[in-house]
Amino acid sequence: MCPAPARTTDAAIVTAARALLERDGPAGVTMQAVGAAVGVRGPSLYKRIADRAALLRAIEAEALAELGARLEAVAGPPARLAARRMAVAYRAFARESPKTYAMLFSPERWDEAGDAARARAVAPVLAVTAALAGQADALAAARLLTAFLHGWVSMELAGAFRLGGDVEAAFAYALDATIEGIEARRAAARI
Amino acid sequence: MCPAPARTTDAAIVTAARALLERDGPAGVTMQAVGAAVGVRGPSLYKRIADRAALLRAIEAEALAELGARLEAVAGPPARLAARRMAVAYRAFARESPKTYAMLFSPERWDEAGDAARARAVAPVLAVTAALAGQADALAAARLLTAFLHGWVSMELAGAFRLGGDVEAAFAYALDATIEGIEARRAAARI
DNA sequence: GTCTATATTCAGATAGAC
DNA sequence: GTCTATCTGAATATAGAC
Numbered sequence: 398m399c400p401a402p403a404r405t406t407d408a409a410i411v412t413a414a415r416a417l418l419e420r421d422g423p424a425g426v427t428m429q430a431v432g433a434a435v436g437v438r439g440p441s442l443y444k445r446i447a448d449r450a451a452l453l454r455a456i457e458a459e460a461l462a463e464l465g466a467r468l469e470a471v472a473g474p475p476a477r478l479a480a481r482r483m484a485v486a487y488r489a490f491a492r493e494s495p496k497t498y499a500m501l502f503s504p505e506r507w508d509e510a511g512d513a514a515r516a517r518a519v520a521p522v523l524a525v526t527a528a529l530a531g532q533a534d535a536l537a538a539a540r541l542l543t544a545f546l547h548g549w550v551s552m553e554l555a556g557a558f559r560l561g562g563d564v565e566a567a568f569a570y571a572l573d574a575t576i577e578g579i580e581a582r583r584a585a586a587r588i
Numbered sequence: 589m590c591p592a593p594a595r596t597t598d599a600a601i602v603t604a605a606r607a608l609l610e611r612d613g614p615a616g617v618t619m620q621a622v623g624a625a626v627g628v629r630g631p632s633l634y635k636r637i638a639d640r641a642a643l644l645r646a647i648e649a650e651a652l653a654e655l656g657a658r659l660e661a662v663a664g665p666p667a668r669l670a671a672r673r674m675a676v677a678y679r680a681f682a683r684e685s686p687k688t689y690a691m692l693f694s695p696e697r698w699d700e701a702g703d704a705a706r707a708r709a710v711a712p713v714l715a716v717t718a719a720l721a722g723q724a725d726a727l728a729a730a731r732l733l734t735a736f737l738h739g740w741v742s743m744e745l746a747g748a749f750r751l752g753g754d755v756e757a758a759f760a761y762a763l764d765a766t767i768e769g770i771e772a773r774r775a776a777a778r779i
Numbered sequence: 780g781t782c783t784a785t786a787t788t789c790a791g792a793t794a795g796a797c
Numbered sequence: 798g799t800c801t802a803t804c805t806g807a808a809t810a811t812a813g814a815c
Contacts, residue, residue: 403798428791440792441799449791504746512750519751534761536753540743541736541762548739549731555695559703560710562727570725570773571732578769582761594780618808632781634810 405435407445411455418456418496426453454506458514460497464490465518472521476528477576483522484546484572491550499554502547519543530579531586538579545575596626598636602646609647609687617644645697649705651688655681656709663712667719668767674713675737675763682741690745693738710734721770722777729770736766 413434417426428449429439446452467490471482491498523539530538549568551557558564604625608617619640620630637643658681662673682689714730721729740759742748749755 405798427789429789437798438800440801443792444798502742502746502748504748507747515748516751536751537758537761538765540740540749540755540758541765544739544743544762545732545736545766546739547743548735548737551693551742552731552735552738555693556698557693557695557706558731560707560727564731567728567731570728571735574729574732574769574773575736575766576769577772578765578767581768581772582765596780619810620808628780629782631783631810635780640809 404437407455409435410442410445410452411459414452415456415459415494415497418500419494422496423453423500428452450506453500454508454511456497457501457506457511460494460501461511461514461518464501465514465520468518468521472524474528476525477580479525480529480542480576481572483525484542487546488550488553488568491554495554498550502551526579529576529583531583534579534582534586541579542575545571595628598646600626601633601636601643602650605643606647606650606685606688609691610685613687614644614691619643641697644691645699645702647688648692648697648702651685651692652702652705652709655692656705656711659709659712663715665719667716668771670716671720671733671767672763674716675733678737679741679744679759682745686745689741693742717770720767720774722774725770725773725777732770733766736762 410431414426414431417430417434421430426449427439428442431452432439432442442452446455464487467486468483471486472479519539522542523535526538526542527535549571553564558567601622605617605622608621608625612621617640618630619633622643623630623633633643637646655678658677659674662677663670710730713733714726717729717733718726740762744755749758
């Protein structure tokens with residue numbers, strides 16, 4: 398019907414762009430490289446997406462949905478165990494998609510759709526910290542837990558743990574201490 | 589004596605480059621812009637520094653020395669208070685030099701000199717966590733504390749706390765919970 | 780030590796044919 | 798929808814005069 402039938406799809410473009418991001422970093426996600434990966438020329442992509450920024454936003458949306466689903470998948474009581482499982486799932490996601498993960502925290506392209514996607518992704522964490530810390534401290538506790546996890550995986554991905562020692566054991570220690578600290582503050586508040 | 593006396597200094601170049609980094613981000617640190625900021629042309633800088641990467645390494649070294657000095661300045665017992673003061677100092681440094689701070693965790697240019705500078709910068713933190721957590725867990729506790737702080741300030745600088753609430757109060761809560769968690773694990777280990 | 784001039788490379792994005 | 802050809806711009810770094 399068309400003189401030039403579609404040779405690719407929007408989904409394939411996003412998938413290929415994310416693969417390029419992981420392989421070559423953000424600078425490797427050029428329109429030409431993405432086009433080549435899906436079998437078209439670079440300029441042809443502009444018939445489907447507005448510009449490079451829109452492509453990167455699409456990668457972010459896909460990644461946030463994936464992260465949220467992984468966290469949701471390990472939800473459920475008891476809260477203490479759920480917190481541990483979510484921490485493990487979060488760390489696993491970051492290790493499997495390090496460059497994509499890093500992009501989630503670069504604010505250049507944030508918009509309202511991104512805000513909504515972020516809120517959905519962290520909802521399971523908020524549910525867990527509400528149970529761990531009490532409703533009054535749920536948000537603060539969620540911020541502690543995500544800050545710790547984000548800091549930890551960022552440092553791991555940057556190769557910042559360079560003083561030796563057992564990093565796996567340290568992660569277990571740090572996660573336990575964080576959860577215990579949250580629980581301890583709840584107990585203190587009840588007195 | 590010279591036909592063309594020096595119009596700038598190495599120190600001025602690093603200072604100007606760091607100011608450009610803070611104003612325009614890493615991409616703003618071009619050789620031409622740095623040259624203009626110190627009153628010479630871009631290519632003239634190559635008589636003083638090997639290349640752009642060396643310039644960025646020099647910024648990192650300066651920043652790490654500054655951060656280490658700030659942490660050292662608030663050291664001293666009691667450990668619990670020192671940990672709090674260091675957290676505040678760390679956060680203040682990141683807020684005053686956000687782009688420079690972010691660059692400290694981008695591993696592209698790390699070398700042995702950078703490792704040594706990093707080790708010096710975190711030495712005060714290790715001293716504090718040794719007192720807080722005991723010698724056996726000092727490194728793991730330092731990793732917890734730095735991961736939490738790095739994660740927290742990274743999220744703040746990225747504008748990632750977008751669910752409302754009192755971020756200052758949440759920081760106080762999170763810092764207290766982290767310190768208490770470290771202390772609680774020490775008590776648990778002693779039993 | 781600084782200059783001008785330039786080699787080199789490569790990116791995003793558009794125009795218009797098919 | 799895809800193509801080729803091109804515009805536009807900017808960056809790092811070098812060469813060689815002064």
